[in-house]
Amino acid sequence: xxxxxLNDRILVKPLDAPEEKVGGIIIPDTAKxxxxxxxxxxxxxxxxxxDGTRQPxxxxxxxxxxxxxxxxTEIKYDGQDYLIMREDDVLAxxx
Numbered sequence: 001x002x003x004x005x006l007n008d009r010i011l012v013k014p015l016d017a018p019e020e021k022v023g024g025i026i027i028p029d030t031a032k033x034x035x036x037x038x039x040x041x042x043x044x045x046x047x048x049x050x051d052g053t054r055q056p057x058x059x060x061x062x063x064x065x066x067x068x069x070x071x072x073t074e075i076k077y078d079g080q081d082y083l084i085m086r087e088d089d090v091l092a093x094x095x
Contacts, residue, residue: 002077003041003077003082004042004044005023005043005044005084006044007045007047007087008044008086008087009044010084010086010090011082011084012039012082012083012085012086014027014038014083015037015039020041022060026047030045030074036066036067037094038064038067038083040063040064041061042061043061043087047055056086058087064092065094066092067089067090070091071083071085072086083095
């Protein structure tokens, strides 16, 4: 991966939501909600505290995470969609 997030930011690849059928009708992609689950692809080194020490990150590469609906900034790299967000935007790690 050529993208290396800075400080307390992480790079997340959103996981595709399963195709929903309501009463036998397939909902088009434009009407689906944005996924709020993804896999961490890259992590920054951590936030620098006021005393100058770097705080370790709670999430690691490969973790599946839940994040807020409007969290992060959408980017496209090598034809893939990613989100870059702060570690604080992560709501939970999925085991």
